[in-house]
Amino acid sequence: MADFAVIGQSVYRKDANSKVTGQVLHVGNIEMPAMLHVAVLRSPYAHARIRRIEKSKAEALNSVAIVLTGAEVAQMPGVDPYFGPAFRDQPILAVDKVCFVGDPVIAVAAKDRRTAEDALQLVEVDYEPLPAILDLLEAVKPESPLVHEQHRPAKAFADLAHVKAGQKSNICYQFKLRRGDVDKAFAAADRVFEDTFSSPPAQHLPMEPHVTLVYLDENQRINVWTASQTPSYVRTELSNTFGIPMNRIRVRIPYLGGGYGAKLYAKLEPLVTALALITKKPVRYALTREEEFLTITKHKVITKIKTAVKNGVITARKCEVFWDTGAYAEIGPRVVHKSGYTSAGPYRIPNVWIDSYCVYTNHVPAGAFRGFGVPQVIWAYDSQMDIVARAIGADPVEFRLRHALNEGEAFATGTPVKSFGIKEAIRQASKAIEWSKPRIAPAGSKRRGKGIAAGVKAVLTPSISGAIVMMNADGTVNVLSSTVEMGQGSETMMGQIVAEELGVSFDQVHVVQPDTDITPYDTITAGSRSTYHMGNAVRAAAGKIKAELFQVVAKKLEVNPDDLVAQRGRIFVRGTEERGMTISEAFLAKFGSLGTTLTGEAICQPEAIPTDPETGQSEKCTEYWFPSATTAEVEVDTDTGQVKILQFYSVGDTGTAINPKHCEQQLLGSAITHLGLTLFEEMIFDEGQLVNGSLLDYQVASIKDLPDSFRSIVVEVPHETGPFGAKGVGETGALTVSAAIANAIQDAIGVRIHELPITPEKVLRALTQKKEKAALERSNENDA
């Protein structure tokens, strides 16, 4: 490997000191004179028509600035009252009907939150209930009542160009993949395996709930401070929704208290902008935790998966994947497409059939959650990989290695895979847990077992990252990027890449926070794409500055620019550091003046060939892949159904690790979060009403849920066009946790759990069923 100064070094986070003192800027810390606070009345019905709203008493309350309805929003001149990244289906406030329990109906802005809440008590809404569509598999039937009469595509993102206007169905998008001849392969198979797996809706639960502040500045421009992962998109959405030119809107994002996909696209911004435009006052809306539960969820997914085996090899796989995207599509179609095409796994299967459906229901809208749906599809296919391996007497590790794609082999989409360290990930994960070491013989009620799961996610392609790098005459650097620092360490990553490229120290690089007035377009901070895309953009932008400086120095020294290098704050002839000059001297040579700047700008825009609408085939469906493997050892108490994680290893192929310790941290953090999602997290609905929508009732992983022994392992298969060979890492650790745990439980007690979360009740029920089945078989034998 090349000799790098700061790439591959685990430097400390740029934001560590401001964060550890609690002085870091969050939206909630920003106050404006005469700022109004918002409270929202939400629908008590899953599906109902709004007949009448009586709000005069609320409006008469002291210190109430406005009581706003959806009908009034719709009457604002030039306003499109509906927004959304895939379909414009979500009203800023419900216009004529409500579509889930929690749908915003009335917004009050008042001098403080308590007054706004008091005003809501005085509003009366008369509803006419409509049939609610709550069962995912019923909703796809042609005779089902409809959530929406029409589907209006948003046309906001290039990768969603295939989303079509539609009506008379709750399926708002379907992805299809057809490869080979599955029917023939099933007919010729030795054995066929059929399973159904489900994964429940869950909460992202960023510790900082959504918060947005909007005010009009002295030029009546719309200024937005918001906790969002998508500054550029928020500006575009507000521009489209309110018919306001893009440069009349300024969106700024300070540090985020977590995102995990919850803070993508527009959330509170359209409503708060409407309130600020009408009242002409600064308006802030901070969600309560209970409201956060009603804002966005992880998709509930049901997967029917059928696999054919002949001579110990998988010959065909058919997947039907149903995604409950809730009342508004949000980014469901992207989740359904990107995860849909990976739902047969990173395996060599000649015949594949996939149908992946994005389905409207009257539930809370579902969006992207750390992994964009891939954890749900891996839960299905890599649980079944184990079922198949055990049934045919193959070792689960060896069975996966037998089928895992090699470099250059075609994925189910027909795309040849590259930088695809899946086998190395499987090997490292099984080595860490000493897979081949003999199992401890069972004793008493506690049984131990080991499990493995593997899987892969493909990065969203196409997407765009623009960056500007500005170098100052003293050798310091400002990086202008719309990538949001939400805890993942993007500032640190960009600082390392720019420092390496320009040969300056990491401390000399300052990363400017997203501000649409000055930082260029970026598609999204999500999907493990920033290190590759924004990393490439800032590197290329810095490279342009370096090239300019090399021209100046080469002329001065009368050498070829190709012979120069930039290191340790100097530009010099390779191998002879004394033949050169400092960056300040180079600036002086170029400009003859102090305090000058050089800027470079670049765009990273990988292209994809759209998947064929009928076959899902594409020569290039993605720019890169990130393979994942998890191994776990569990101890199951057969008396209580309790599952204890004894050992836990998370392995990810990240490409070159820009900051190895931060890569390990990303892998482990997303894996531990998914331990909670595997073992106990679930949003429970009763007739569309969320029954555990508070942190008193909804449990997430705490420090007590750390396994006894754990480690994350970084596999580095460099990517030829990644910045210094890097890919992405934010989601990798999340992907394979659930299936690994279920497979370990099967190993321990011989039962298979098909529904997440794996609660003690489900384990006990499965054990009971196993015992009853065995007893029945014994009595049948006796009868015979």
Next chain:
Amino acid sequence: MTREITLQLNGREEKVAVEDADTLLEVLRDRFKLWSVREGCGVGACGTCTVLLDGRPVSSCFLLAVRAAGREILTLEGLSDGKDLHPIQEAFVTQRALQCAYCTPGFVLSVKALLDEIPDPSDDEIREYLSGNLCRCAGYADILRAVRVAQVSSKLA
């Protein structure tokens, strides 16, 4: 009803007029602009708004401000002298025990209370004591290591 209370806030005596319904969290943020104190759940279940009340960790979202009258309150703003980091903060930095860091102030204060109460905690004691503070980035392994480092450096300090 409005009443004036006195708080021993970060080592200073502060008089403030509060409503009966005001939580300690609201008073610390809205009146004293102590931004390290953050609401996470509003029901005392996530630890994000943790402050030390007479040295014991409490959820400030779940305590009426009037109940804190006359008592000592420590927030993260009062932990270090403003120049150097407290040894616990230093340990959180070197052990990389923060990512989005929204939970960090609550964790740092809970660790302080833990080490004041149990200078040599076992792993189980640490896990039990900190189980009321949630970190959704799930950097718990790093936090556990930071406690161990802080345990040593606190004694040296």
